[in-house]
Amino acid sequence: MPRRRGYTDAVTTTVSRLLTWLIAAVIGVVYGTAATVAxxxxxxxxxxxxxxxxxxxxxxxxxxxxxxxxxxxxxxGGLGAILAMVVFSGTGPGGSVIVAAPTPDTEWIPLTWTFVVPIIVALVFAWPDTSRLPAPRKLVE
Structure with missing residues (x-):
């Protein structure tokens, strides 16, 4: 029985895309954890x-x-980083805290970090894809 090439290609593409998203989310969690602590x-x-x-x-x-x-x-990747930020910024079930509470002089830093990550994700996600635009024409002199 002949193989259906289109079906196999579609499954391979879908699986590779899902694996790429999973790897990006894991990398986002790693970066988000390190950045939230730092x-x-x-x-x-x-x-x-x-x-x-x-x-x-x-x-x-x-x-x-x-x-x-x-x-x-x-x-x-951004959702992974946001997930890490939310998890490690809070108080654990036993009352332990990974990220120390800010002092009155530095309380703006974690607040800023809370907004910076989603804003960066939104900007990079929404940035237009210019790779498919036609090349600009050169003027003939």
Whole structure:
């Protein structure tokens, strides 16, 4: 019996796409965990941890979007990072806390981090795909 090539290709494409999303989500969880723990680090009044966490997660989401060329992979990575941020920012069932409570001088840092991650994910996800646009025409002199 001959194989149905279109069906096999569709299944392979679907499985590879789902695996890509899963891997992106796991990478997002890893980056989100590291960034959520590190975002509270300051040197004097400089929020070094927040800046590095923002740069790192932005680079991750842009890399996912550029390397895979799929918006949904970026969203999967972003949801993984947001999940890690929510889980590790809260108090555990036994009352333990991974991320220390901010002082009155630094309470804006975790609040900023809470909004930065979803905003970055939304921007990278919504950024238009210009790779399919026609090349600009050169004017003949």
């Amino acid at each position: 975002q509270a680090f300051t040197i004097g009044v400089l929020p070094v941890g927040l800046v590095l966490a923002t740069v790192g997660t932005t680079a991750l989401f842009v890399a996912l979007r550029l390397l895979v060329g799929d918006r949904w992979t970026t969203l999967a």
